[in-house]
Amino acid sequence: MATYRHPARKVKLIDLKMNFLEDFVKGLQSQPKTVSSKYFYDFKGDAIFQEIMKMPEYYLTDSEYEIFSTRAGDILKALSMDHRKFELVEFGAGDGFKTKRLIERLLEAGSTFRYVPIDISDNVLNILEEDIHNRFPELEVLPMHSDYFAAIENINHSSKNPKLVLFIGSSIGNFRNGQTEVFLNSLHQSLRDGDQVLIGFDLRKNPKTILRAYDDPAGITKSFNLNLLTRANRELDANFQIEAFDHYALYDPDDGTARSYLVSLKEQTVHIGAGNVDIHFEN
8 A cells, every 4th residue: 555655854953963062151150050950862872861751660651642542522512713724833842652542533523623843842843743654644744943932933934824832741831940930931922712721730740750850860860960061072072081070959848849950070171162261160
């Protein structure tokens, strides 16, 4: 049987490598030092994060997969798209493991839509697009290689169809310092009448349960975070000694936030060749 494949298309909205250099240097020159979690995701980081999602400690993936599997009927009733074609827009799509379950149920119900996955990682978008074409050959896919804020400004440009926007995986918890309000306000302003949003929030629970999800005993999350330094060495011509840093995670039950840190194990200075900048770390 012949299968139909849409021509590969991809929207690239920003120069992510230049942003990586600017954000990385600015973040490490600030007090306290900080780097956005979106830069964890390169080809190696994508693979490690897929390992994280399979960990028994990382309950978020299983929880949302169960919701899409057992409550898909309720979700479909709440959509109220009235059999119109719509855009399924997903921020932070990753490998789409959970979303593919929802897509399956949507197609079974006769829904007509185009899938618009948005991700900071070009590598994972390529993998996701290929898998979607193999599993759902009739489904049109328009990947967007972008960060969240640049994508918000463009999600209305490609179509006037109503949208179902997905922001799952508790990814909203990655925002800091008022960014949550900025993102949600920007998203609200970009939406039209009839658009709908489905956001995944993690509920507070035993702090040990949450902490294990971000600081697993096998050290997979540690390798994920330290890969950021490996990426900086490769892409920004930095000279981080990976073994001179350690991973530290904590969960604050008062404000409900999980944080990850890379801790310098000695006093040292790191040179970032792409920016010709030296960054000093205390022990």
